[in-house]
Amino acid sequence: MAALKDRVALVTGSARGIGRAIAEDLAEWGAGQVILDVNQSDCERTAGEIAARYNVKAIGVGCNITKKDEVQKAVERIESEFGKLNILVNNAGVLRDNLLLRMKEEEWDLVLDVNLKGAFLMSQAMIRFLMKADGGGRIVNISSVSGVVGQAGQANYSSSKAGLIGLTKSVAREYAAKGVLVNAVCPGYVQTDMTGALPPKVQEMLTQMVPLGRPGQVKDISRVVRFLCSDDASFMTGNIIRVDGGMAIGM
Numbered sequence: 001m002a003a004l005k006d007r008v009a010l011v012t013g014s015a016r017g018i019g020r021a022i023a024e025d026l027a028e029w030g031a032g033q034v035i036l037d038v039n040q041s042d043c044e045r046t047a048g049e050i051a052a053r054y055n056v057k058a059i060g061v062g063c064n065i066t067k068k069d070e071v072q073k074a075v076e077r078i079e080s081e082f083g084k085l086n087i088l089v090n091n092a093g094v095l096r097d098n099l100l101l102r103m104k105e106e107e108w109d110l111v112l113d114v115n116l117k118g119a120f121l122m123s124q125a126m127i128r129f130l131m132k133a134d135g136g137g138r139i140v141n142i143s144s145v146s147g148v149v150g151q152a153g154q155a156n157y158s159s160s161k162a163g164l165i166g167l168t169k170s171v172a173r174e175y176a177a178k179g180v181l182v183n184a185v186c187p188g189y190v191q192t193d194m195t196g197a198l199p200p201k202v203q204e205m206l207t208q209m210v211p212l213g214r215p216g217q218v219k220d221i222s223r224v225v226r227f228l229c230s231d232d233a234s235f236m237t238g239n240i241i242r243v244d245g246g247m248a249i250g251m
């Protein structure tokens, strides 16, 4: 399948986890890849594996998305390597769970900086490419059901993910006339390194909260993101789509 041939995609936080699965799915349909994550060598390793497996051009770009100068360097690298960008997936995210009374200011700041400000800086930096993209530019923001329903111990995380929903709707309205479609996906509980670090009791409790009776896998998320990046989703913008096994039905 080559539905995304001649397109270039950048997924933040794509050295591993859900981000990597999204990059792989987009590459499988022919899109060139910018693998962007904090650690340069992790990015290069993932980019090399994806290039070899899917026969696409893939580059690794080490970048902390909370730093405007590093984001600007990423723009310059994309300009020189590809000269364009069609798809931006704001996926990078961190957790620093704590109860409100115990939450340190640094825990609040880090989570808001990576999960929300990072998506703002990346969207702002890449929008010029996306407005010029053949067939329309795409942004997909990876929010969370926690941003929709809230979660005890996640005042910082839920606020950042709810903020991403607002960012999605505002940027969707602002750039619809320029042909850039902006949507958000809200995963429920997905097995990755991020959630693997939670206490086993919490992982068990989260699984019990899923009506479909199992944790999500990275492909459950990446397939929906790929659909949103495809021409089949060309009449969709400003949508907030839960992919959570039913965890937040009716909320």
Ligand SMILES: NC(=O)c1ccc[n+]([C@@H]2O[C@H](COP(=O)([O-])OP(=O)(O)OC[C@H]3O[C@@H](n4cnc5c(N)ncnc54)[C@H](O)[C@@H]3O)[C@@H](O)[C@H]2O)c1
Pocket: 012, 013, 014, 015, 016, 017, 018, 019, 036, 037, 038, 039, 063, 064, 065, 066, 091, 092, 093, 094, 114, 118, 142, 143, 144, 145, 186, 187, 188, 189, 190, 191, 192, 193, 194, 195
């Ligand atoms: N796993 C879940 O259950 C779940 C549920 C809902 C939403 N999400 C969201 O999905 C996204 C991916 O989650 P995951 O489980 O794959 O996490 P993960 O921790 O496995 O991967 C996140 C990636 O983001 C990168 N990253 C972190 N800070 C960064 C920064 N400042 N600049 C660039 N890259 C940075 C990390 O290095 C890592 O590679 C996150 O936004 C997360 O909040 C995950």
